[in-house]
Amino acid sequence: MKLTKTLMASTALTVAAGAVVAEDMAMEMTLVSWGGAYQASQHKAYVEPYLAANPGVTVTWDESSGEAVAKLRAMDEAGNVTWDLVDVVASDSMRLCDEGLAEELAHDDVLASAPDGTSASDDFGDLIVSDCFVPQIVYSTTFGYRTDLVGDTAPTEICAIFDLEAYPGKRALQKRPIDNMEWALYCDGVEKDAIYDTLGTPEGVDRALAKLDTIKDQVVWWTAGAETPQLLADGEVVMGSTFNGRLFSAIAEQNQPIGMLWDMQSFDLDGWIVPANLPADRKARVMDFLKFATDTQRLADQAKYISYGPARASSAPLVGKHEELGIDMAPHMPTDPANAGNVHVYDYEWWADNRDDLDAKFQAWLAK
Amino acid sequence: MSGLPPYATTPQRVWYYSFRVICALIFIFLITPIIIVMPLSFNAQDFFTFTPEMLRLDPEGYSLKHYRDMLGSDGNPVTGLWIGLAIGVAWAAFGAYRRGGLTATSIIPVLVFGLFGLIIGKLTGATGDWMVALRNSLKIAPMATLLSVSFGTLAAIGLSQSHVPFRRAIMAIMISPMIVPLIISAAGMYFFYSRIGLQGTYFGVVLAHAALGIPFVIITVTATLVGFDRSLTRAAANMGADPVTTFFRVQMPLILPGVISGGLFAFITSFDEVVVVIFVGSAKQQTLPWQMFTGLREQISPTILAVATILVAISIALLTTVEILRRRSEKLRGMSPS
Numbered sequence: 001m002k003l004t005k006t007l008m009a010s011t012a013l014t015v016a017a018g019a020v021v022a023e024d025m026a027m028e029m030t031l032v033s034w035g036g037a038y039q040a041s042q043h044k045a046y047v048e049p050y051l052a053a054n055p056g057v058t059v060t061w062d063e064s065s066g067e068a069v070a071k072l073r074a075m076d077e078a079g080n081v082t083w084d085l086v087d088v089v090a091s092d093s094m095r096l097c098d099e100g101l102a103e104e105l106a107h108d109d110v111l112a113s114a115p116d117g118t119s120a121s122d123d124f125g126d127l128i129v130s131d132c133f134v135p136q137i138v139y140s141t142t143f144g145y146r147t148d149l150v151g152d153t154a155p156t157e158i159c160a161i162f163d164l165e166a167y168p169g170k171r172a173l174q175k176r177p178i179d180n181m182e183w184a185l186y187c188d189g190v191e192k193d194a195i196y197d198t199l200g201t202p203e204g205v206d207r208a209l210a211k212l213d214t215i216k217d218q219v220v221w222w223t224a225g226a227e228t229p230q231l232l233a234d235g236e237v238v239m240g241s242t243f244n245g246r247l248f249s250a251i252a253e254q255n256q257p258i259g260m261l262w263d264m265q266s267f268d269l270d271g272w273i274v275p276a277n278l279p280a281d282r283k284a285r286v287m288d289f290l291k292f293a294t295d296t297q298r299l300a301d302q303a304k305y306i307s308y309g310p311a312r313a314s315s316a317p318l319v320g321k322h323e324e325l326g327i328d329m330a331p332h333m334p335t336d337p338a339n340a341g342n343v344h345v346y347d348y349e350w351w352a353d354n355r356d357d358l359d360a361k362f363q364a365w366l367a368k
Numbered sequence: 369m370s371g372l373p374p375y376a377t378t379p380q381r382v383w384y385y386s387f388r389v390i391c392a393l394i395f396i397f398l399i400t401p402i403i404i405v406m407p408l409s410f411n412a413q414d415f416f417t418f419t420p421e422m423l424r425l426d427p428e429g430y431s432l433k434h435y436r437d438m439l440g441s442d443g444n445p446v447t448g449l450w451i452g453l454a455i456g457v458a459w460a461a462f463g464a465y466r467r468g469g470l471t472a473t474s475i476i477p478v479l480v481f482g483l484f485g486l487i488i489g490k491l492t493g494a495t496g497d498w499m500v501a502l503r504n505s506l507k508i509a510p511m512a513t514l515l516s517v518s519f520g521t522l523a524a525i526g527l528s529q530s531h532v533p534f535r536r537a538i539m540a541i542m543i544s545p546m547i548v549p550l551i552i553s554a555a556g557m558y559f560f561y562s563r564i565g566l567q568g569t570y571f572g573v574v575l576a577h578a579a580l581g582i583p584f585v586i587i588t589v590t591a592t593l594v595g596f597d598r599s600l601t602r603a604a605a606n607m608g609a610d611p612v613t614t615f616f617r618v619q620m621p622l623i624l625p626g627v628i629s630g631g632l633f634a635f636i637t638s639f640d641e642v643v644v645v646i647f648v649g650s651a652k653q654q655t656l657p658w659q660m661f662t663g664l665r666e667q668i669s670p671t672i673l674a675v676a677t678i679l680v681a682i683s684i685a686l687l688t689t690v691e692i693l694r695r696r697s698e699k700l701r702g703m704s705p706s
Contacts, residue, residue, distance in 0.1 A: 030651055035666030062651035063662040078562035082650050226668040233415040254414050 025285040028058050032086040035063035036226065037249055041305035042087070042136075044323075046293035053292075057285070068092060072101045072275060081275045084286040090269040091348055093133040102132035102273040103283075110287055112295040114314035123296070123312045127269055129348060134294055135271040135311035137302070140334035140343075141179055142265035144232055144247040145239035147257045157342075158264035159187035161239060162215055172228045172240025175221035177362035178351060179241070179266045182344055184211035186264060196350045205358065209365050221366070232258050244334050248307035252325060252332070262339040266346045271311065307332040402680060409434055409673035416668060434674040440496025448489015449482055456481030498675060501659035507570070508645075508655060509638040512577035516634035519578070520585025521627055525619070527586070528593045543583035550643045553580075558647040568650030576648045577641060581634030588633070592626030 031047070033039040039061060047059050064071055065087050075081045088096065096102040105111075107128060111120035121128060127135040145155055150167055161171055161183070173180055182195050188211045190198050198204035212219075220237055222228055228242035229250040244265070250256045272294070274286055292298065299310035300318035307329060310316060319330050330336055372384055412431040413419055421429025456478035463477070464470045491503040523542055527535050545553055557576050558567060566572035596619065604614040620627075642657040649655070656675070663672050 035662055037667070060651045063666055064651075066665070074558065075562075078559050078567070080562035080567050082568045224665050224668075226666065230415055230417075230668045233413070234417050256415075 024281065025288060026084075026279075026282040027056055027285070028060070029084045029282075029285060029289060030060045030062055030082060032062045032064050032068060032083050034065045034087065034225075037306055038245065038308075039063065041302050041308075042293075044305055045302035046289075046298050049298070050289055050292050069095055069101075072096060073099070075275075076101055081278065083275055084278065084282055085290065086273050086275065087136070087270060088273055090129045090133060090135075090271065091352065093271065093273050094130045094348065094352060096273055097130045097132035101276055103276045103278070104131040105134065105274070107134070110291060112291050114296050114312065116314065118314060123314050125313060127271075127311050129269065132273050133269075133271050134273070134290060135269050136294065136299065137270050137308035137311055138267060138335055139270060139308045140244045140262075140265040140267050141174065141241055142244050142247070142334070143239050143241050143261035144228065144250070144258045145261055146232055146235060146237075147259045149235065149238045150259075154259055155239065155261050156263065158183055158261070160261070162187045162211065164215060164218060167238055169238035170218050170220050170231075170236060171215060172220045172222050172231050172237045172242070174241055175223050175366070177358045178355075179344070179346065180212060181205070181208040181358065181362075182266070182346070183264060184208040186344070187211060192344070196347050199358075200350075200354070205361060209361070212365075229254075229256070229258075232256065244332075245306045245308050248332050252322070252327065260339075262334070263342050264344045265334055265339070266344045267334065268346060269311065270308075303329050303333070307334075309333040309335040405673050405676050406680075409670055409677045411670050411673075414669060416670060416673070434670045437669075437671045438496070438498045438674045438678075439490070440494055440499050442496070443490040443494035443499060444492055445486050445490040448485040448487070448492065450485070451489070452481040452483070452485015453478060455485070497659060497663075498656075498671065501654050501656045504653055505639055505656040508573050508577060508653065509635050511574045512581055512638040513631055513635040515574065515578035516581030516585050517627060517631045520582045520630060520634070521589050521623075523582070524586045524589035524593060525615075528590060539586070542586055545580050546583035554644045554647040557644060561648055567648060568652070570653060573645055573649045573653045573655075576644050577638040578634075580641065580644065581637050584633035584637065585627070585630035588626040588630035589623055590626075592623045596622055 031042075033042055043061070051057055051059065062083065068086050068088050069092050072081070072083070072086070075083070086102075093102065097104065107121045107124070108119045111134065113119055114123045124135050127138070129135075143155075143158070143161065145160075145167075147154065149169060153166070155161075155163075155167060160167055161173075181199055185195050185198055185204065185208050186192060188207060190204075190207075199208065220231060220240070222231075222240070222242070225243045225246050228237070228240035229246050231237045231240055233250065233254070233256050239261070244260070247258060247260060251258050251260070272290060274283070274290065278286065294312075296312055296314045297318065299312050300315040300320070302308070303310055303315075303319045304321070304323040310319065316335075319333065321327060322329055331338065334340065372381060376384070407422070408416055408418070410430045410432065411417070411419070411422065411434070412429050419429050423429075459477040459481065460470075460474040464474055491499055491506070494500065494503065526532060527539050527542075532538070557579075561567040561572050561576070566575065600618055600622075601614050604618045605611075609617065640657055641655075642661050645653065645655050645658055646661075649658070660672055660675065663669060
């Protein structure tokens with residue numbers, strides 16, 4: 001009798017304790033990312049150690065970052081936000097923040113400080129481009145070329161893409177005005193500092209499109225990052241732009257005859273946002289995960305699996321070797337001094353103001 | 369050499385050969401995209417490319433790694449296989465006991481149950497993307513089919529009664545999911561299911577797929593009911609059978625071919641469906657077509673080709689089985705195979 005009572009009491013206690021934990025922090029999370037090698041690197045560097053430290057938590061990945069803005073709008077409208085943490089590019093984070101779909105964060109309060117005590121906001125520095133955005137990586141959109149199809153002189157500077165005489169053959173470019181317009185103006189002789197001023201005038205836009213016109217019939221337009229490596233591997237194109245991590249994987253992991261052209265690479269950021277107005281238990285869980293996943297060591301660990309630069313200054317010295325290949329990762333980072341000699345710094349704010357207008361002009365030009 | 373009569377004129381001869389060439393071209397057009405996928409799925413590289421090694425038929429150029437990727441290394445295939453074999457042996461033994469002896473066909477249930485055990489065991493506890501997606505598809509499609517067949521058959525029988533008011537209007541509403549563009553139904557379902565808490569749940573996806581499958585069942589069952597003689601139900605009632613008995617003993621066996629083909633359509637609709645599940649489901653209900661869709665968009669990996677090859681093999685096996693069964697039943701009924 002006594003035994004039964006004790007048992008019942010302890011069961012009741014366990015249940016109550018369980019209920020308290022459940023109220024504090026949800027045990028499930030849905031993380032949204034881009035799929036492929038990038039998502040795999042996040043899983044290995046952040047999620048696996050977090051799950052090991054927090055048994056009972058389950059994580060579901062949704063490969064929907066490509067349409068994150070549209071889906072979050074629909075979820076908000078339907079009053080049913082099922083995502084807990086969303087990986088987006090910097091410009092999407094600004095749109096989501098402006099529309100009130102992403103939670104504004106006090107970075108120093110919710111994120112871990114660097115090991116030497118530097119506050120999170122100083123450690124991330126300028127990369128915190130919006131109050132809702134927690135940067136993870138710096139990546140670049142840059143060119144790869146087929147080493148066996150470019151003849152004796154491999155291209156070393158960006159304007160090779162417009163040089164059909166020296167490098168005949170198809171080129172792969174992303175189907176959007178961003179980067180392509182800037183590269184066109186730069187190769188048409190506009191000073192780097194004056195690119196956005198020139199692009200701000202109707203004549204500048206025409207000038208960029210006229211430059212692109214010179215190679216238009218030799219361009220294959222891509223929309224997904226996996227396309228250019230595939231086209232290069234097939235030999236369908238001589239050179240093509242894509243995200244540097246995709247090229248690294250084709251070169252180092254797949255041993256394709258591809259070379260990197262880092263000149264005028266276009267830097268961009270990728271990071272997390274937390275959807276606005278999550279229920280308290282889910283928010284508590286996701287903030288706990290976010291603090292862990294963006295600390296100095298975790299960001300440095302991610303670079304073991306993919307060649308994207310960690311967004312924290314304090315992570316850079318910790319970047320080591322590739323987990324499987326054992327090669328040094330630092331020389332493959334877009335931020336490495338040898339690669340970052342001539343960099344195109346893409347202007348978020350300018351594009352936020354002019355995107356719709358230029359998208360329309362670019363699409364009209366494409367259809368011509 | 370040819371079936372041309374000696375008196376055929378030149379235009380007839382030209383037409384005779386060009387007709388065959390056109391047929392061959394159409395055949396090639398239909399079959400090449402399916403065939404080309406198969407050798408590529410054994411590619412040793414991670415690209416959709418015929419490498420020089422592959423073209424030289426060098427074994428180095430080929431590998432099974434994409435199949436290994438797809439299968440993953442976890443799950444309990446061996447346990448499943450043993451349980452399946454045990455059930456199969458018990459089944460065969462029971463059959464042998466009833467028939468009074470083992471026959472060559474006793475091996476069939478052992479093989480079938482063994483195979484099912486193997487697959488179910490493999491899918492239980494597997495964590496790879498593709499195995500989880502396959503498990504989700506196999507959890508959703510049969511339930512959706514069951515609901516479609518039950519409701520669709522009942523609706524068809526009801527709507528074929530002449531005294532039901534507004535038959536045409538009701539019929540039009542019931543088959544509208546088949547006519548309205550899928551993306552419209554999907555968006556509507558998304559907002560409606562979100563309000564009532566069904567969005568992102570297993571049950572929600574099953575219901576949505578059932579709604580898509582019902583029109584197929586209604587149409588096929590209605591078609592078989594046209595040839596159904598109503599006096600049979602009256603005769604059954606006359607002999608004291610209640611409506612439920614009449615349905616299961618008289619009507620059901622006669623309309624069964626329509627029910628089965630409607631069920632097959634409903635199953636394939638759910639198994640192939642990608643638009644509605646993206647809206648109504650959440651990442652936890654990611655089905656096989658959804659996984660293929662995101663896989664193709666985000667990472668062009670030949671694992672998709674391995675999956676495609678296996679799906680083609682399964683389709684061929686299913687069609688062959690159905691054809692063998694059909695011929696067998698025709699033979700049993702004393703009909704000559706047509």
